Amino acid sequence: MGTVRQTAFGEFLAGERGTQFDTGGMILMVGEPQRMQTLKKHFPERSGVFFIEFADLTPEILQGICPDIVMSPAISDQFDCLDLADFLSTARYKGAYRVLARDLPRPEIIRNELRNHYPGLDFDVLRPEPVRVLASLH
Numbered sequence: 001m002g003t004v005r006q007t008a009f010g011e012f013l014a015g016e017r018g019t020q021f022d023t024g025g026m027i028l029m030v031g032e033p034q035r036m037q038t039l040k041k042h043f044p045e046r047s048g049v050f051f052i053e054f055a056d057l058t059p060e061i062l063q064g065i066c067p068d069i070v071m072s073p074a075i076s077d078q079f080d081c082l083d084l085a086d087f088l089s090t091a092r093y094k095g096a097y098r099v100l101a102r103d104l105p106r107p108e109i110i111r112n113e114l115r116n117h118y119p120g121l122d123f124d125v126l127r128p129e130p131v132r133v134l135a136s137l138h
Contacts, residue, residue, distance in 0.1 A: 028067035030054050030084055031076050054079040059091040067095055074101040074110055074125070081110060082117070089118045096122040 026048040029036040033051040050065050055078060070088060074081050081099045088097055101107045107125040114123045 025069070026050065026065060026067040028052065028062070028065055028070045030057060030070060030072040030079075032078070035073075054084060054087075057087065062088075062091050062093060069096045069098055071098050071100060074099045074104060074107075081114065085114050085118050085121055085123065089121055093121070096124075098123075099125050101125050101127055 027050070029049060029051045031051075031054065033053065036051050050067070052061065054072075054076075070084070070093065072079075072081060072084050085097060099110065101110065104110065104125070104127075107127060111123070111125045114121070
């Protein structure tokens with residue numbers, strides 16, 4: 001079982017799919033592994049998390065990992081979410097694709113463009129907010 005923060009983040013990612021990551025599930029994180037590795041602490045311990053660079057991703061690797069969710073940054077030095085969405089669509093990926101976008105001023109632009117270009121892809125933009133404590137713990 002993960003921490004409260006891990007559980008909340010896992011439930012946040014599960015979103016509309018209803019997948020409970022505290023009972024398992026595979027998450028494929030595409031991007032720079034060193035940067036993406038810092039996100040691993042937010043997932044429940046029983047989730048499988050696999051990190052890969054976009055340049056190393058092939059349809060065979062995607063099929064072998066068989067992730068429930070693919071996650072990536074919206075923009076990186078090597079690729080952007082349109083590149084990855086095109087790859088996932090071409091590879092006939094059936095799971096969810098989520099983009100982490102903390103500092104984008106209008107994430108709905110990316111959401112609408114990807115959903116328009118790739119209507120068969122389960123896509124959304126996640127804007128994780130810091131966990132706020134609403135009551136005193138004393």
